[in-house]
Amino acid sequence: MLDYQAILEEIYESVTNVENKGEVAAYIPELANVPKDKFGINLQLITGENYSVGDSAEKLSIQSISKVLSLTKAFQLVGNKLWDRMDVEPSGNPFNHLSLLELENGIPRNPLINSGAIVVADILLTHLKNPKEDFLNFVREISHDHTICFNNKVAESERLTGYNNYAAANLLKSYGNLYNNVEDVLDFYFHQCSIAMDCKQLTNAFFVYANKGKCLKNRQHLTASQVKRINAIMLTCGFYDEAGEFAFEVGLPGKSGVGGGIVALLPQCFTIATWAPGLNPQGNSYLGMQALEQFTTKTQLSIF
Numbered sequence: 001m002l003d004y005q006a007i008l009e010e011i012y013e014s015v016t017n018v019e020n021k022g023e024v025a026a027y028i029p030e031l032a033n034v035p036k037d038k039f040g041i042n043l044q045l046i047t048g049e050n051y052s053v054g055d056s057a058e059k060l061s062i063q064s065i066s067k068v069l070s071l072t073k074a075f076q077l078v079g080n081k082l083w084d085r086m087d088v089e090p091s092g093n094p095f096n097h098l099s100l101l102e103l104e105n106g107i108p109r110n111p112l113i114n115s116g117a118i119v120v121a122d123i124l125l126t127h128l129k130n131p132k133e134d135f136l137n138f139v140r141e142i143s144h145d146h147t148i149c150f151n152n153k154v155a156e157s158e159r160l161t162g163y164n165n166y167a168a169a170n171l172l173k174s175y176g177n178l179y180n181n182v183e184d185v186l187d188f189y190f191h192q193c194s195i196a197m198d199c200k201q202l203t204n205a206f207f208v209y210a211n212k213g214k215c216l217k218n219r220q221h222l223t224a225s226q227v228k229r230i231n232a233i234m235l236t237c238g239f240y241d242e243a244g245e246f247a248f249e250v251g252l253p254g255k256s257g258v259g260g261g262i263v264a265l266l267p268q269c270f271t272i273a274t275w276a277p278g279l280n281p282q283g284n285s286y287l288g289m290q291a292l293e294q295f296t297t298k299t300q301l302s303i304f
């Protein structure tokens with residue numbers, strides 16, 4: 001039997017002693033204020049045990065990690081109709097690049113790059129009665145934590161500097177792949193990205209993807225087949241132009257966010273969340289990737 005607590009502590013020791021070459025995301029001014037030396041891990045086993053180390057109970061801005069949760073809600077609502085409006089191929093490009101969107105006539109490469117997540121937000125706006133409130137309640141429900149909230153300051157900060165996302169939304173609109181107003185869709189999108197959660201809440205939320213669609217309280221939220229598809233998208237697209245590197249180094253489906261969080265999972269085994277705000281040039285947590293590489297190497301637990 002592996003001593004998971006000892007493994008997390010070894011990783012903590014090792015990772016907090018290497019030079020943190022990452023940089024906090026300054027393009028969202030509110031995120032630039034987060035101290036770069038934060039570092040935490042939470043590990044949730046499918047059998048119920050939970051382990052943590054470092055700043056794992058501090059809130060981080062989940063940012064693009066929210067794209068998996070919005071995709072999940074949209075998949076619940078419209079099923080395979082989703083794929084009429086976006087593809088499921090890795091983009092090989094940074095998360096906010098617009099060039100492929102134009103070349104491919106307004107059909108985003110996948111739901112985890114910004115343009116794809118904006119289309120997912122549009123779908124939620126069409127299908128939810130009170131979109132922001134209903135989505136937040138969904139996140140609270142699968143995380144079993146009714147204290148989870150938007151950070152309105154982060155959402156507003158991103159809105160004020162969100163030129164690239166405005167460009168993506170306008171381009172989508174020009175191709176007829178956005179049904180609601182640009183302003184309304186982006187208001188929803190900036191809010192979903194601003195959700196604040198800690199590492200433990202993240203491993204709770206992602207439990208469904210490790211447990212064939214059932215949450216920690218054993219309620220079925222997704223079919224096993226939908227889970228298979230979302231995990232495949234996380235593996236191939238969850239780290240943008242670094243998805244290959246993440247599969248190579250870590251070997252798990254997962255998702256990163258520019259708040260420095262990463263959540264990853266091994267089906268039928270565990271979910272793990274790391275937080276280290278310094279990002280590498282691809283926008284993925286510099287130390288989080290190293291911590292996860294060490295975890296799957298030390299435990300020999302990966303999908304490969």
Ligand code: DON
Nearest residue numbers: 063064095193256257258283
């Ligand atoms: O739209 C954006 O640029 C941010 N709200 C989210 C980007 C993000 O987290 C990319 N992930 N690593």
